Amino acid sequence: AQSVTQLGSHVSVSEGALVLLRCNYSSSVPPYLFWYVQYPNQGLQLLLKYTTGATLVKGINGFEAEFKKSETSFHLTKPSAHMSDAAEYFCAVVGGGGADGLTFGKGTHLIIQP
Amino acid sequence: GAVVSQHPSRVICKSGTSVKIECRSLDFQATTMFWYRQFPKKSLMLMATSNEGSKATYEQGVEKDKFLINHASLTLSTLTVTSAHPEDSSFYICSAKEASNYGYTFGSGTRLTVV
Numbered sequence: 001a002q003s004v005t006q007l008g009s010h011v012s013v014s015e016g017a018l019v020l021l022r023c024n025y026s027s028s029v030p031p032y033l034f035w036y037v038q039y040p041n042q043g044l045q046l047l048l049k050y051t052t053g054a055t056l057v058k059g060i061n062g063f064e065a066e067f068k069k070s071e072t073s074f075h076l077t078k079p080s081a082h083m084s085d086a087a088e089y090f091c092a093v094v095g096g097g098g099a100d101g102l103t104f105g106k107g108t109h110l111i112i113q114p
Numbered sequence: 115g116a117v118v119s120q121h122p123s124r125v126i127c128k129s130g131t132s133v134k135i136e137c138r139s140l141d142f143q144a145t146t147m148f149w150y151r152q153f154p155k156k157s158l159m160l161m162a163t164s165n166e167g168s169k170a171t172y173e174q175g176v177e178k179d180k181f182l183i184n185h186a187s188l189t190l191s192t193l194t195v196t197s198a199h200p201e202d203s204s205f206y207i208c209s210a211k212e213a214s215n216y217g218y219t220f221g222s223g224t225r226l227t228v229v
Contacts, residue, residue, distance in 0.1 A: 032216050043120070043207055043220040044158075051216050090157065100211060101148045101160045102218060 002027040002093045006105035014113045019078040021108050023065075023091035026072065032094040033074040034102065035065055037087045044090065050074065061085070086112045116142050118210045120221025127198055127228055135193045135224045137208030144210035147191040149183060152205040152223075164191050198228040 007022040025031055032051045036044040048059025055067040065076045074091060088109050092102040117140040127133050137147060146165050150158040162178075164170040164185035172178045180202075182194040191210075195202055208221040 034218070036220070041205075041223070041225065043118075043222040044209075045220075046218070049216065094216065100146055101163050102158075102209070103160070104157045106157045 002029075002031065002103055004091050004093050004103060004105035006089075006091050006108050008108055009106065010109045010111060012111040012113060013081050015083055016080050019063075019076070019081045019085065019110065021076040021089050021091075021110065023074045023076065023105060024072050025074060025091075025093050027093060033065075033067060034092040034094075035059065035063070035074075035076050036090045036092060038090065038107075039087050047076070047089075081110075081112050083112050083114065086110055116140075116210070116212060116217060116219040118144075118208065118219045118221045120208050120224060122224060123222060124225045125227070127226070129199055129228055130197055132194055132196045133198055133226060135195075135206055135208070135226075137191045137193070137210065137221050139189045139210040139219070142210075142212050143188040144191075144212065145188065146211045147185055148209040148211070148218075149181070149191075149193050150207045150209065152207060154205075158207060195226065198226070200228045202226065203228045 003026045005024045034049045035047040038044050047063050048057045050057050050067045058064045063078045088107050090107050091105040119138045121136050149161045152158045161176045162170045162172045164183045166185050166188050170183035185191040207223045209218050
């Protein structure tokens with residue numbers, strides 16, 4: 001079964017500072033990995049995904065993530081935080097539950113300090 | 115890009131009644147749709163997977179008779195919460211998967227409150 005661990009339920013950074021949200025996965029097969037963002041009372045918006053190919057994945061809103069097989073990690077970064085980045089972020093992997101459904105981490109609440 | 119429409123966004127119902135939530139893929143055909151439940155300040159929990167024209171596959175611990183799922187076409191899946199009780203109050207989110215790639219698009223969610 002596949003699983004995802006997000007380190008840190010809350011992360012606080014200053015506006016303009018580097019954002020680093022950590023995600024580690026467990027998978028018996030090559031994983032497909034995703035990062036989603038959720039604003040209050042809304043659905044999930046895809047930031048980026050890794051399926052195959054280049055291990056450094058660029059997404060929307062200046063976010064990127066690097067797939068590191070040796071570390072079983074898929075950390076999300078953004079060079080300079082903006083106030084509008086304050087939200088809940090979820091890392092997910094295909095599998096672990098339904099045959100094709102996503103298994104989500106517990107989420108990281110990103111707080112941006114002015 | 116792919117868009118999934120979910121309705122209603124909010125619903126309040128009386129205990130013992132049933133509520134139907136619709137999930138539509140607007141510009142693509144979704145052979146597979148998923149239903150998730152999200153508790154306050156918690157992650158998403160996969161409830162069931164539905165494939166067009168076949169019975170839904172429910173996750174362990176999810177009552178199939180309480181949460182009826184119908185996926186009658188390639189663009190529409192519905193979740194009916196039957197005989198709702200206050201403990202069914204939650205945020206329900208659907209997701210549709212495009213057949214051509216691992217593109218999972220989410221609806222905007224439905225806030226169900228059972229009183």
